[in-house]
Amino acid sequence: MTTPTLELQRCMACSQLIWPPMPACANCLGTSFEAVASKGEGTLWTYTIAHRTLPAHQDDAPFAVGIVALDDEPDRIRVLGRIVDCPLDTLRIGMRLRVELPTSSEDPIEFHSV
Numbered sequence: 001m002t003t004p005t006l007e008l009q010r011c012m013a014c015s016q017l018i019w020p021p022m023p024a025c026a027n028c029l030g031t032s033f034e035a036v037a038s039k040g041e042g043t044l045w046t047y048t049i050a051h052r053t054l055p056a057h058q059d060d061a062p063f064a065v066g067i068v069a070l071d072d073e074p075d076r077i078r079v080l081g082r083i084v085d086c087p088l089d090t091l092r093i094g095m096r097l098r099v100e101l102p103t104s105s106e107d108p109i110e111f112h113s114v
């Protein structure tokens with residue numbers, strides 16, 4: 001099984017990268033896009049640790065949810081997901097993480113240490 005690649009949109013009119021996918025470019029309102037494969041890595045921009053959550057996820061708690069600034073355009077492209085395989089006491093803003101998309105749309109985007 002292969003992990004799907006994180007695909008960004010690039011506006012054909014102004015070249016702006018877009019995530020999450022949108023029906024129109026927020027910069028120029030263009031509606032034509034090409035798919036661009038993300039490099040799939042970035043830095044941890046912020047995070048929180050969930051100790052209490054919905055009943056369906058309570059067995060996983062505590063776990064970390066974070067926002068990663070993608071290397072593709074770190075000031076603009078940020079992705080929300082769950083930080084996995086990193087001990088919670090080692091999490092630091094700015095640490096390098098790799099984005100892994102779930103194979104099921106029911107599961108969250110995951111961030112793994114690089």
Ligand SMILES: [Zn+2]
Nearest residue numbers: 011014025028
């Ligand atoms: Zn545009």
